[in-house]
Amino acid sequence: MTTTSQSHMTNLDKNMKSVSIRNGYWFYFEVDGLDIAAHGSAYSGLEIVYINDNPVSEKRNLFSTNGTHVFQHQGKEYKVIFETTSILRGELICKLYIDGKSYAEQTKAYVESSAKGAKTFLKSFLTFVVIGGGVGFLVGYLARIFAG
Template sequence: MTAKTVGNDFTMSQQHSYVNYKEGYYYYFRDGDDEIVARCSAWTGMETVYVNGEQVSKFRSLGFNSKHRFDYEGNSYQMIFIVNGAMRGSVECLLIKGDQLIGNECVALNTRKGNKWLAIGMAALGFACGMAGAFIGLSYALG
């Protein structure tokens, strides 16, 4: 496959799914001769679906699940995104044509399992923010 521009913002040159902090989530599927690609921003929640470089669906989703429905050349498709692990940034993408599963891909920002220092750091940050909020609230309450 040669690199081809998709939309105005990136080039579709990868034939596999991946994720990184800069480009976000990228899912690649094939259905016969058609290349079906989804791009999801990890920062803004914007999800865009392309078929053969043509944008067929786009909207912002800030939930843990979303579903894109689109028709292409007489076929009905659904692309479903499911957040499997918010701490790891793990998002699964399913492509369904009619009632048949075409593909299923799962990628994660943090692939290290059981990172205890991340958990300890998040807990410490939560504790510090909670204490700061309590101190400020108490200061206002006492005058």
């Protein structure tokens, strides 16, 4: 592998291990030689579960803090549950069940600490207020121009 592709893979690995608005939440489990990955979008509510890089379940959760994916593979029933535990911190737990038994769980958060959480929340909130106000002003201005 070349240095450039090693660097690209390292950056890709880092992006998938950390939580961000752009990359969302990635969870990884290894079960009986299978790689199970679960991805939750941080902004669209889309959740996708993969086995060996092949999507096996996809669902969009816009108005719920929990998402459940049930699927069969090689004679076993798998269940992946996404559970939001803190909206302010953006904390999400991903639980994996095999044949009804708890196998593993992982927790990731957009903001790791409460102090940092308040600052990040305020910064994001103000950004959205400014953007929302700008869009609202522009729509109102254009409506006045075209109406009169």
